[in-house]
Amino acid sequence: xxxxxxxxxQNESETRTYSLNFPILLLLIGVITLYFSSQLPVFIQRGxxxxxPQYFPTMLGVFFCVASVVELLxxxxxxxxxxxxxxxxSEPAIDTTTTSSTRHRLWARIEGVVKSWGNQSVxxxxxxxxAFVLMLPSLGFVLTGFLFSLVMLLRLKARPVPAVLLxxxxxxxxxxxxxxxxxxxLPRGILSLPF
Amino acid sequence: xxxxxxxxxxxxILFPWFMAMLFGIFAGATPGLTATMATALIVPISYYxxxxxxxxxxxxxxxxxxxxxxxxxxxLRIPGTPASSAATxxxxxxxxxGKGGYALTLDLICSAxxxxxxxxxxxxxxxxxxxxxxxxxxxxxxWLGLFGLSMSAVVSKGNTFRGIIAxxxxxxxxxxGMDVTTGHPRFTFGQLDLLSGVGFIPAMIGLFGLSxxxxxxxxxxxxxxxxxASAVKISLRKAFPVVWRxxxxxxxxxxxGTVIGALPGAGADIAAWVSYGIAKKFSRNPEKFGTGSxxxxxxxxxxxxxxxxxxWIPALVFGVPGDSITAIVVGAMLMYGLRPGPLIFxxxxxxxxxxxxxxxxxxxxxxxxxxxGIKAFGRILQLPRNAVIVIVLMFxxxxxxxxxxxxxxxxxxxxxGIIGFYLEKNDVPLPPLILGLILGPMVERNLRVGLVRTQGxxxxxxxxxxxSVLAIALFITLFGGPILGLLRRLLSKYAAKRxxx
Numbered sequence: 295x296x297x298x299x300x301x302x303x304q305n306e307s308e309t310r311t312y313s314l315n316f317p318i319l320l321l322l323i324g325v326i327t328l329y330f331s332s333q334l335p336v337f338i339q340r341g342x343x344x345x346x347p348q349y350f351p352t353m354l355g356v357f358f359c360v361a362s363v364v365e366l367l368x369x370x371x372x373x374x375x376x377x378x379x380x381x382x383x384s385e386p387a388i389d390t391t392t393t394s395s396t397r398h399r400l401w402a403r404i405e406g407v408v409k410s411w412g413n414q415s416v417x418x419x420x421x422x423x424x425a426f427v428l429m430l431p432s433l434g435f436v437l438t439g440f441l442f443s444l445v446m447l448l449r450l451k452a453r454p455v456p457a458v459l460l461x462x463x464x465x466x467x468x469x470x471x472x473x474x475x476x477x478x479x480l481p482r483g484i485l486s487l488p489f
Numbered sequence: 490x491x492x493x494x495x496x497x498x499x500x501x502i503l504f505p506w507f508m509a510m511l512f513g514i515f516a517g518a519t520p521g522l523t524a525t526m527a528t529a530l531i532v533p534i535s536y537y538x539x540x541x542x543x544x545x546x547x548x549x550x551x552x553x554x555x556x557x558x559x560x561x562x563x564x565l566r567i568p569g570t571p572a573s574s575a576a577t578x579x580x581x582x583x584x585x586x587g588k589g590g591y592a593l594t595l596d597l598i599c600s601a602x603x604x605x606x607x608x609x610x611x612x613x614x615x616x617x618x619x620x621x622x623x624x625x626x627x628x629x630x631x632w633l634g635l636f637g638l639s640m641s642a643v644v645s646k647g648n649t650f651r652g653i654i655a656x657x658x659x660x661x662x663x664x665x666g667m668d669v670t671t672g673h674p675r676f677t678f679g680q681l682d683l684l685s686g687v688g689f690i691p692a693m694i695g696l697f698g699l700s701x702x703x704x705x706x707x708x709x710x711x712x713x714x715x716x717x718a719s720a721v722k723i724s725l726r727k728a729f730p731v732v733w734r735x736x737x738x739x740x741x742x743x744x745x746g747t748v749i750g751a752l753p754g755a756g757a758d759i760a761a762w763v764s765y766g767i768a769k770k771f772s773r774n775p776e777k778f779g780t781g782s783x784x785x786x787x788x789x790x791x792x793x794x795x796x797x798x799x800x801w802i803p804a805l806v807f808g809v810p811g812d813s814i815t816a817i818v819v820g821a822m823l824m825y826g827l828r829p830g831p832l833i834f835x836x837x838x839x840x841x842x843x844x845x846x847x848x849x850x851x852x853x854x855x856x857x858x859x860x861x862g863i864k865a866f867g868r869i870l871q872l873p874r875n876a877v878i879v880i881v882l883m884f885x886x887x888x889x890x891x892x893x894x895x896x897x898x899x900x901x902x903x904x905x906g907i908i909g910f911y912l913e914k915n916d917v918p919l920p921p922l923i924l925g926l927i928l929g930p931m932v933e934r935n936l937r938v939g940l941v942r943t944q945g946x947x948x949x950x951x952x953x954x955x956x957s958v959l960a961i962a963l964f965i966t967l968f969g970g971p972i973l974g975l976l977r978r979l980l981s982k983y984a985a986k987r988x989x990x
Contacts, residue, residue: 316915320654327661330676337671345940347668347675350933354661361654412707419706419882420907426886427899435887443879450706450875460876468887476537478891 312372317365324358327351418449434483439465493839497846502542505535506847509546510553510854514862517557518869519877521705523570524554524757524797526697528817530881532690532824533888540825541840545847547821551814552851555757555793556600556859560866563592572757572793575765579778579785586781590863594728595783596790597859599739601852602732603791606743607750607798608848611805615834615841618806622831627935627942628950630807632959634932637753637809639966641921644755649967651917658912659925660932662687669934670941682897689820689926691889691902696919697813698885699906702878704913723863731783738768738784739791746792750799756812756920760796761789798848805829805841809928813920816927824892 330351337346426442443461448454472478497503509531516527527550535543558570563580576596583592625633638660642652665676666686677683732739742764749760768788769778778785800811801818808829810816822829827837834841862869889902909919943949951957 313915323658323661334675335671335673339941342944344945345937347671347673349937351661351664351675354657354664357657358654358661361650361657364650411709415706416703416910419703420903423882423886423903427896427903430896430899439883439887443883446879446882447875450878452873452875460879464880464883468883471534472887472891476534476891478537479894480887480890 312365312369314369317362317369320358320362320365324355324360324362327355327358331355415449419446422446430481430483432483435480436465436469437483439468493842493846497541497545497843497850501539502545502847505538505542506545506549506851507854507858509550510851510858511861513550513553514557514858514865515869516550517554517569517573518560518862518866519872520561520565520567520569521701521874522877522881523697523701524551524558524572525570525813525817526701526881527551527554528814529690529694529697530884530888532817532821533694533891535821536824536892540822540827541843541847543821543825544818544844547818548844548848549851549854551797552600552604552794552848552855553858553862555797556597556790556855557862559596559600559790560593560863561870563596564589564866572761572796574758575761575789575793576786578765578789579781579783582779582781583786588781590722591724591727592781592786593863594723594725594860595731595786597856597863598725598728598732599742599787599791600794600859601855602739603743603746604794604798604852604855605849606740606791607747607795608845608852610744610747611798611801611848612845615802615806618802619831619834622806625807625831625955626953627939628953628956629959631932631935631939631950632956632963633753633807633809634928634935636959636963636966637803637811638921638924638928638932639963640753640755641812641924642918643966643970644759648916649970651915652921655912655917655919656921656925659922659927660929661925662692663926663929664933669930670937680897682895687926688889688892688895688898688901690824690892691898692905692926693817693820693923694885694889695902695905695907696909696923698881699902700909700913700919702881702885703906703910705874705878723860732787735784735787738771738787741771742768742788742791743795746795747799747802749792750796750811751802753803753809753811755796756800756814757793757796760799761793764792765789794852801844801848805833805844806831808931810924813923816920816923819927 331348332352334348334351335346336348337344422442422445426438429438440461443464444457447457447460452460469480473480512531513524513527516522516530517524528547531546531550532543535546538546554570555572558568558573559576559580560569562568562573562576564584566577566581568574568577580589580592580596583589638656639653642656643649663686665683666674667684668675674684745764745767746757746760749755749763750757765778765785765788768784769775772778772782772784774782796812797814800815802811804810804815804819808819810819819829827833827840885902885906886899889898890896892898909922912919912922939950940947951960
């Protein structure tokens with residue numbers, strides 16, 4: 295399993311040049327930018343229409359639409375050449391010898407994405423970050439910071455005792471630097487410690 | 490001058506400056522942490538100090554980090570920062586021959602000398618250039634901004650088109666908030682926090698701090714630690730004569746490094762590669778390059794620190810940063826209430842002199858701190874990777890919060906971390922994005938102010954002498970390469986046809 299994962303990782307690093315989701319995203323950005331730009335007021339001075347708030351974003355919106363088409367064409371060209379590097383960057387390589395039907399393949403692909411250690415870690419980190427920000431006002435910096443640091447350290451294979459020690463040290467040092475030295479009011483929350 | 494020296498040596502400046510240099514050693518020598526990230530993490534701390542102390546921290550940390558990046562490059566063939574990739578060649582070969590400590594001592598002296606040359610050129614070139622820049626109108630600034638953006642797109646790794654996409658994404662983000670000329674809110678969606686725009690500091694911490702951490706976390710192999718085998722011997726006495734013998738290589742590389750660094754968009758990494766190549770061309774024994782030659786160590790390491798100094802020239806004089814580090818510097822200066830540009834040389838002459846003095850002194854301090862860093866490198870590597878990751882994460886969170894005591898800014902940081910991670914997976918370089926974010930208001934304001942002044946006529950943008958030169962330079966930057974390639978292909982086809990019968 296471990297080796298498999300490493301292989302997938304290596305493949306990922308090579309096959310990430312062209313993927314379909316990138317041009318789609320660019321198109322979305324372009325269209326959304328154009329829509330909201332069109333809502334902005336026009337700028338008229340002495341009866342003449344001059345570049346106003348919508349001018350620059352509209353230019354950018356048009357650029358993103360054009361860029362999306364260019365990237366799409368490149369993707370199609372790459373697929374047609376069947377060159378390596380037209381995969382989806384988030385797709386791990388799949389073993390085509392064991393999976394036959396398309397449905398199977400899709401399933402294997404999803405399973406690969408979900409099961410990859412790296413993706414799981416990234417997801418966990420993002421969830422932990424969000425939880426950190428959400429709990430910060432009520433629990434305060436000391437508690438949330440400690441919990442966050444501990445969870446991440448354990449996930450990244452630190453041993454429990456050093457992980458607890460490092461988390462405590464880190465929280466205390468940061469609180470000291472920012473609260474005592476710079477007078478930044480870090481949220482105190484339920485713990486009414488001096489910081 | 491003496492007064493300034495006393496002011497700079499005051500503990501309130503000297504202490505954070507020195508600490509920042511130690512931090513620079515740590516960030517530079519740890520693969521995965523870059524000089525840019527070090528700067529990004531320092532800025533929120535420096536916000537609470539005097540501008541000169543803040544800038545001393547940034548200058549100290551970056552010059553040290555660029556050198557410290559060479560330490561793992563030499564010992565382990567892993568560049569600590571992108572600017573050190575050219576140092577993996579001969580430096581590592583010397584390590585294999587058991588002369589790693591010697592290579593790094595050479596490296597350290599050349600880094601300080603290269604930095605000194607770059608700073609020297611900065612001191613002499615910047616003021617007269619600022620005099621010239623005083624006569625620039627909005628047309629010139631518009632082109633200058635665009636030129637900087639396109640240069641950064643062209644030179645960053647990956648393809649140019651994606652670099653341009655990154656730059657435009659940065660420009661788009663910079664339009665969020667109150668419109669630069671009319672004050673009308675744009676893309677704020679009723680969020681009061683967005684009225685003053687997307688915070689530059691949290692965005693940058695996300696792009697260079699969090700996204701880097703996401704990359705490390707997603708790769709299990711990156712968590713295992715490399716080890717360093719032999720004890721390190723350092724001998725300054727052996728290294729000085731070698732540097733003296735190759736003084737012209739140092740001078741040449743320092744000069745090239747400064748010029749390349751001063752080009753908007755090109756930074757220390759490119760400076761190092763180019764001067765390595767040129768040193769090989771000029772060398773009496775080019776065949777030794779790549780096998781552990783002294784010149785192969787001297788050339789890139791003098792150039793990368795010189796390049797860092799060179800990047801300050803456009804940043805200070807025009808407010809157009811030369812690379813992602815000085816992009817952060819420009820952002821930080823705006824935050825301190827300073828406006829980089831030609832006027833700063835008249836309005837805050839004292840501060841500019843202070844920056845120059847600090848930059849010069851940093852090169853001398855670098856020798857001491859650097860030696861310490863070489864000795865301590867084994868210890869730095871023993872720091873478990875997971876601890877480093879968590880430390881960076883915590884400082885990213887608190888740093889983005891601390892500037893405005895705003896939880897909203899933490900969300901911005903997280904969002905940009907995800908954006909940066911996604912874009913890098915799709916081969917989109919990040920430096921043009923950060924340059925776009927910084928240069929966006931300047932480019933847009935100058936374009937629109939210029940157009941309003943000319944009643945919507947674009948022609949004056951092309952006919953003023955300096956702006957026409959800049960426009961041509963922009964055209965060559967973007968299309969010069971492809972056109973040359975096309976010509977070459979046509980010529981070779983033509984030649985093949987002629988040879989056929």
